[in-house]
Amino acid sequence: MIDENRVEAGALSATGVPAERVLEEVRELRASDAPTHGGRLFAYVYDPAVPGLDELAAAAHRESAHVNGLDPTAFPSLLAMENALVGAAGRVLGAGPGTTAPDVVGSVTSGGTESLILAVKAARDAHPEIAAPRILVPSSAHAAFAKAAHYLRVALDVVPVSPDTLRPDPAAMAAAIRPETVLVACSAPSYAHGVVDPVAEIAAAAAEAGVRCHVDACFGGWTLPYLRRLGEPVPPFDFAVAGVTSISVDLHKYAYAPKGVSVLLHRDAALRAPQYFAYADWPGYTMINPVIASTRSGGPIAAAYATLRHLGDDGYLRLAAVTRDAVAGLADAVRAVDGLRLMAEPESTVVCFTATDGGPDLFVLVDELTARGWHTQPQLSYAGLPASVHLTVTAAVAPRVAEFGPDLTEAVAAATAAGPVRLPAELAALAGALTPGDLTPELVAGLAAGLGMGGEADGAPLPERMAVVNTLLDAAPPALRERLLVEFVGLLQRPTW
Numbered sequence: 001m002i003d004e005n006r007v008e009a010g011a012l013s014a015t016g017v018p019a020e021r022v023l024e025e026v027r028e029l030r031a032s033d034a035p036t037h038g039g040r041l042f043a044y045v046y047d048p049a050v051p052g053l054d055e056l057a058a059a060a061h062r063e064s065a066h067v068n069g070l071d072p073t074a075f076p077s078l079l080a081m082e083n084a085l086v087g088a089a090g091r092v093l094g095a096g097p098g099t100t101a102p103d104v105v106g107s108v109t110s111g112g113t114e115s116l117i118l119a120v121k122a123a124r125d126a127h128p129e130i131a132a133p134r135i136l137v138p139s140s141a142h143a144a145f146a147k148a149a150h151y152l153r154v155a156l157d158v159v160p161v162s163p164d165t166l167r168p169d170p171a172a173m174a175a176a177i178r179p180e181t182v183l184v185a186c187s188a189p190s191y192a193h194g195v196v197d198p199v200a201e202i203a204a205a206a207a208e209a210g211v212r213c214h215v216d217a218c219f220g221g222w223t224l225p226y227l228r229r230l231g232e233p234v235p236p237f238d239f240a241v242a243g244v245t246s247i248s249v250d251l252h253k254y255a256y257a258p259k260g261v262s263v264l265l266h267r268d269a270a271l272r273a274p275q276y277f278a279y280a281d282w283p284g285y286t287m288i289n290p291v292i293a294s295t296r297s298g299g300p301i302a303a304a305y306a307t308l309r310h311l312g313d314d315g316y317l318r319l320a321a322v323t324r325d326a327v328a329g330l331a332d333a334v335r336a337v338d339g340l341r342l343m344a345e346p347e348s349t350v351v352c353f354t355a356t357d358g359g360p361d362l363f364v365l366v367d368e369l370t371a372r373g374w375h376t377q378p379q380l381s382y383a384g385l386p387a388s389v390h391l392t393v394t395a396a397v398a399p400r401v402a403e404f405g406p407d408l409t410e411a412v413a414a415a416t417a418a419g420p421v422r423l424p425a426e427l428a429a430l431a432g433a434l435t436p437g438d439l440t441p442e443l444v445a446g447l448a449a450g451l452g453m454g455g456e457a458d459g460a461p462l463p464e465r466m467a468v469v470n471t472l473l474d475a476a477p478p479a480l481r482e483r484l485l486v487e488f489v490g491l492l493q494r495p496t497w
């Protein structure tokens, strides 16, 4: 019998699609994505290129996908795997029996942003007597601190980094601590430039003021310790540093676990306590959540567990060595090209470069690299720092390094020949003069169309070349960049009926 009321919209098929065909659909959709494997993508994805690892992680994910982290007593498997991940992260970061941080505890979160939000929440809620709490970060701190401050209604104080070292002056950080400051944070390393902040000095200043100090090692927490063991001069940044009260490390970055797993560590259980949310004042189950989500899939946790067990300490040491050599090769390639210079000497797994005076337009260069199959990340100019190109380097890049130099040389030549993007005069004028408050939906739609975005008509929601979009954004102050991107992305995120 056919139901007259049968619905079909977007993902909901009318009659049910056979499994094989559904998988084909997913694969067809995936075909337009950036390549997650192959060592030519320098952001978003962390690939160790270890044969069989994807299959192992997927199998572990499948075993636990329907297990719910909501209640550790109902699913002790997840409790055990989470405790094992926290123990591993603690060990890698200078904690555990026999260290100066034997009482470290932690939580498994969905990602770095959640880890940082929870570090800020714990710090805020440890001080209910402070009516208007504040956190203090260097300007190079990850945007997730600003998100945490925004979500939690905590004020954000920012100390600018030096344009030369890309690090904050510890004395300036110390001087910026106020009576209402509940957390001081720094990065090991910063995402944008890959430099390690002066953690020991900043942590000492925070301890002196009686304030918590969080080290955001979301990016580098799983590589810096191994790079140090390989003989690299990695400054102290972990629990060995007195005054560091919490550290975050993303397992879905350099622990090479599939997406959805980060660890937030606290030096002791008392520091973690205000992170929890418990609620018994309703007729349902008493809710006790260490993290933001309540129902949580066991899939990512089991996949991370399998990844760590399989790669092991030796595996991570080997991958760090491979990655270090790839970083050195890419940095050499940048140094060899006229018109480019490194933003900083690489001290972790980031290569970040900018253009010298008379060098190529970086946004055009990024498009030229994309056209040659290299997916890099453009970074807009900001507060005295020039626009730059960011490369997150993972082990999978190593076999490709020799191909990068010649392509970079070619791309720079092509970008130089093409010259800088010239914004249509009316767009340039708009970017300079608009305030976020001026943006009406009509104006944004007009801008988006002018930039070749969101046009359903030509079937491509994004322009082939992004240089014009990046140039427009670069010409706008941060508040306008934010509004424009919210509007642009909002245009993309519309239901398919």
Ligand SMILES: *Cc1c(COP(=O)(O)O)cnc(C)c1O
Residues within 6 Å of the ligand: 110, 111, 112, 113, 114, 116, 142, 144, 187, 189, 190, 191, 216, 217, 218, 219, 220, 250, 262
């Ligand atoms: C990636 C990153 C974050 C945010 O992590 P997500 O997993 O993307 O939420 C925070 N801090 C640093 C230094 C990072 O590299």
